[in-house]
Amino acid sequence: MNTEKRVRVLVGKPGLDGHDRGAQVIAYGLRDMGFEVVYTGLRQKPEDIARAAVEEDVDVVGLSILSGSHLAMTRKVIEKLAEMKASDIMVLVGGVIPEEDIAKLKEIGVAGVFTAGTPVAEIAEFIRSHVRNQGPDSQSVA
Amino acid sequence: MEESWKKLIEEMQNGSLRAMTRLITRVENREDGWLDAMEAIYRIGGNARVIGITGPPGAGKSTLVDGLTRRLVDSGFDVGIIAVDPSSPFTGGALLGDRLRMGKATGLNGVFVRSMATRGALGGLSQAARDAVKIMDAFGKQIVLVETVGVGQDEVAVVKAADLVLVVCVPGMGDGIQAIKAGVMEIADIFVVNKADLDGADQVVRDIQAMLDLGAGPSTPDVPVVKTSAALGSGMDHLAAVMLERLESRQRDHEWLKRQVKEEIFVLLEKEIARHLRCGWERNGNLDRVVGQVMSGERDPYSFVKEVVEQFAQSCPEIRT
Numbered sequence: 363m364n365t366e367k368r369v370r371v372l373v374g375k376p377g378l379d380g381h382d383r384g385a386q387v388i389a390y391g392l393r394d395m396g397f398e399v400v401y402t403g404l405r406q407k408p409e410d411i412a413r414a415a416v417e418e419d420v421d422v423v424g425l426s427i428l429s430g431s432h433l434a435m436t437r438k439v440i441e442k443l444a445e446m447k448a449s450d451i452m453v454l455v456g457g458v459i460p461e462e463d464i465a466k467l468k469e470i471g472v473a474g475v476f477t478a479g480t481p482v483a484e485i486a487e488f489i490r491s492h493v494r495n496q497g498p499d500s501q502s503v504a
Numbered sequence: 505m506e507e508s509w510k511k512l513i514e515e516m517q518n519g520s521l522r523a524m525t526r527l528i529t530r531v532e533n534r535e536d537g538w539l540d541a542m543e544a545i546y547r548i549g550g551n552a553r554v555i556g557i558t559g560p561p562g563a564g565k566s567t568l569v570d571g572l573t574r575r576l577v578d579s580g581f582d583v584g585i586i587a588v589d590p591s592s593p594f595t596g597g598a599l600l601g602d603r604l605r606m607g608k609a610t611g612l613n614g615v616f617v618r619s620m621a622t623r624g625a626l627g628g629l630s631q632a633a634r635d636a637v638k639i640m641d642a643f644g645k646q647i648v649l650v651e652t653v654g655v656g657q658d659e660v661a662v663v664k665a666a667d668l669v670l671v672v673c674v675p676g677m678g679d680g681i682q683a684i685k686a687g688v689m690e691i692a693d694i695f696v697v698n699k700a701d702l703d704g705a706d707q708v709v710r711d712i713q714a715m716l717d718l719g720a721g722p723s724t725p726d727v728p729v730v731k732t733s734a735a736l737g738s739g740m741d742h743l744a745a746v747m748l749e750r751l752e753s754r755q756r757d758h759e760w761l762k763r764q765v766k767e768e769i770f771v772l773l774e775k776e777i778a779r780h781l782r783c784g785w786e787r788n789g790n791l792d793r794v795v796g797q798v799m800s801g802e803r804d805p806y807s808f809v810k811e812v813v814e815q816f817a818q819s820c821p822e823i824r825t
Contacts, residue, residue, distance in 0.1 A: 367533045367535075368533075368596065368621070368623070370529075389599055390599065392597065393592065393595070393597035393598060393599045394592070394595055394597055395595065395597060396595040396596045396597045397597050398591075398597065398598045398600060398621045399597070399598065399599050399600065400600045400601075400603060400619050401599060401600065401601045401603075401604065402603050402604065403601075403603070403604040403607075410610070410611070413610075414603060414610070414617075416521060416522055416525060417521070417525055417616055417617055417618060418525070418600075418617075418618060418619055419522075419525040419526055419528065419529040446521070446522060447522055448522060
């Protein structure tokens with residue numbers, strides 16, 4: 363198949379956390395690694411992030427959370443994605459995440475957790491090796 | 505048509521947002537069968553009007569789109585937005601940040617925003633955006649706003665796909681029209697002087713008006729110049745009204761419609777022929793062979809192009825190779 367596929371990633375900051383330098387570093391870094399990155403900015407509602415993910419038909423949603431509300435926010439985003447029949451979109455979480463919460467995040471459906479200091483190349487590599495199969499079987503949305 | 509395409513189109517017709525956005529992705533990626541799919545999609549739609557918005561970076565295009573969208577929705581239109589940002593020519597990556605400044609419009613019921621990257625030459629900005637417009641059209645959007653990247657060659661192409669083109673200018677950029685003089689002035693159906701709360705806005709209006717008067721002839725249509733301050737909301741009602749009125753008269757212009765269709769066919773053909781030739785040559789090694797010959801001085805690019813073009817040459821005797 364001679365396609366011009368590009369992996370699309372949404373980087374979002376849910377909730378009332380006003381620091382987005384980390385999210386911007388990830389967004390620029392992923393861009394430089396060849397991804398199409400949709401950056402939605404600060405203080406987004408989980409439902410807005412989920413809707414943007416569907417509108418933009420991204421392969422990955424990356425949530426950057428420093429506020430401590432990562433469990434609640436991530437759970438809501440994942441719920442909203444499911445409501446929109448978009449559970450096949452991979453969800454990643456980055457930011458300030460205590461060690462003991464990583465397993466909990468994975469339990470609610472997060473594919474990967476990247477805490478502060480993770481090189482962008484590592485995240486890029488993770489996305490490339492885990493992104494959903496684009497074969498004909500994955501094309502229906504029903 | 506392949507089953508997976510058929511299913512997506514059906515789901516889209518039943519109102520599935522997800523199916524519509526997936527169609528845009530698959531068509532943009534030029535997945536096998538996309539032309540068949542577009543053929544079907546083209547037949548479903550045909551009602552949406554397209555407004556292109558271009559202008560220098562920082563002119564406030566996204567904020568303007570945000571404000572216009574709210575007014576169009578208030579007037580009862582179902583609106584879609586395509587926001588184009590550049591791809592890096594080196595990595596192919598892109599940062600698509602226009603949603604950031606469309607906070608009010610994206611929250612409105614029914615408004616759909618899709619960010620697209622220019623993706624270099626193959627596939628092309630204008631074609632991918634055009635296809636996305638058709639898909640949104642088939643989904644039931646009545647007006648699609650296409651916001652382009654800054655000013656340059658590409659945007660002239662994307663606006664050719666529009667029913668109406670807004671060129672956005674701002675004060676404080678040299679002599680008012682400095683930043684957009686080449687090529688882009690001619691494509692404006694409406695000039696918007698945004699950030700009109702800043703000093704120098706009236707001078708920009710005068711500069712544009714003077715330039716329009718210079719070029720005006722008996723057959724030249726008048727081009728309105730509208731002052732706005734999108735961030736403050738002033739002038740926006742007027743702009744929306746002017747826009748809708750112009751849009752309507754455009755639809756009665758048969759000569760213009762004819763040119764648009766012609767243009768559409770040629771842009772499509774150009775891209776597809778080049779894509780097929782390139783793909784075929786990369787596969788059979790023909791391109792590599794010629795590149796090697798050119799590099800070693802055995803051959804030049806012109807004779808190769810001549811050889812290729814001669815296959816098509818008989819259809820047009822006026823052009824001699």
